[in-house]
Amino acid sequence: MSTEIRVPTLGESVTEATVAQWYKSEGDSVSADEPLLELETDKVSVEVPAPAAGKITEITAKPGETVEVGALLGQIGEGAGNSTQKADAPKAEAKSEAPAKADAPAKSAGGDVQDVTVPALGESVTEATVGQFMKKVGDSVAADEAIVELETDKVSVEVPSPVAGVIKSFEVAEGDTIGVGAVIAKVEAGAGGAAQDTDKGGATTKSAAPAESSGDMPAAPSAQKAMKEAGISASQVEGTGKRGQVLKGDVIAALEKGATGSSAEAPAAKRAPSGEDDAAREERVPMSRLRRTIAKRLKDAQNTAAMLTTFNDVDMTAVMDLRKQYKDVFEKKHGTKLGFMAFFSKACVQALRDVPAVNAEIDGNDLVYKNYYHLGIAVGTDKGLVVPVVRDADELSFADIEKTISGFGRRARDGQLKLEEMQGGTFTITNGGIYGSLMSTPILNAPQSGILGMHRIEQRPVAINGEVKIRPMMYLALSYDHRVVDGKEAVTFLVRIKEAIEDPQRLLLDL
Known part of the structure; x- marks a missing residue:
């Protein structure tokens, strides 16, 4: 069976x-x-x-x-x-690579020592936080190979080695805040033996921490939970995900191979007879720079803007039928999938043209009306929410919009978005429906005056021409700054979105 x-x-x-x-x-x-x-x-x-x-x-x-x-x-x-046998094979292969590197002649003596410095991070960014090291002291690196990750207010930036050689020292530690141009590490030019130098043991405490990570990606949430329950650390698990990410399956495999945690911790935590013992079971983790900035800006938006949210619902039948009819041909011709975001992006552009106040912002005592349409698309990542910008969305085709958004989503998950890709947005779209949200009140992405919230599609009974029909319906939410946008304008904006989605031919005729 x-x-x-x-x-x-x-x-x-x-x-x-x-x-x-x-x-x-x-x-x-x-x-x-x-x-x-x-x-x-x-x-x-x-x-x-x-x-x-x-x-x-x-x-x-x-x-x-x-x-x-x-x-x-x-x-x-x-x-x-035969999972046990297969699991042993990659491990054996990985082990066999190290001696091969060790057998190579070391030529690290006498090379020039080059500084690895914090690169320019954008005109408005002057400092960054050291996230994690991909290498340790004594490791050999290739030119342009990433050796450390920096976190800024907006993105994570990988800093490459300027030359091929051997890492001689790290001048900073994980968690340090450093300015543009600061020295991060020193690399001695020339070939070195990574395996041979590793035998020296961690040369400094600063370089020992990176070695405990299985890769340069944080463990998957399910893997973190499994490691916590088992009482083991990421250093005991070999990650097989993208860029070495530890997955839940890796944790299970490590436990099957005999990885163990501290057996004394679990019983002590379960007894917890007092508040003091509860505090001992808590884990205090410093907020990342990205998370701190997100928290500050969201609260600033609430404190500054006269924020209000209005709702409507939209029948997705026409768009879903159109997508189903043409998605295969669309993907074959353009090399990208036809999703819902292109329809909503085009609908937003039309609505912003009809209601320009939603595309405006306050600057001192002035209202600045934007006669261009740079749409921010909110993307959730393991490190927090980022909002890359589709610039001049009114000039892009459906295929161009879909390619741009899918590229943003992929690079956001890998931490490869650039600062300039997240600046200059005039209006934002966020889709909580991918996580199952039925309805929400999105918070403005200051200094913008409007943000559209999409939600999950749900089969609901609706009255159509006096008859009850079951239709795929979605709630839409528009949060707006009431200092700039009047209630009538906000409602009109959502009605324009509803009209365009329920009759997508209007998008083609610019109605």
């Missing part, structure tokens, strides 16, 4: 995903609820767990394939597989 592995529900506004990677292979044994593979949608990555324990007998959807909700991904049969 076999159990099918199928694409789970991804949120009512998401109908398909791309297979990013499989954590298991055919013939591997799995336990119930163990992550098997990762799916990528336009906005988030989703781990698919095993519906039952057994052995993977078939994988039908390969990495890179696009699959719809409910599609078959693979089969799980009864019996034990």
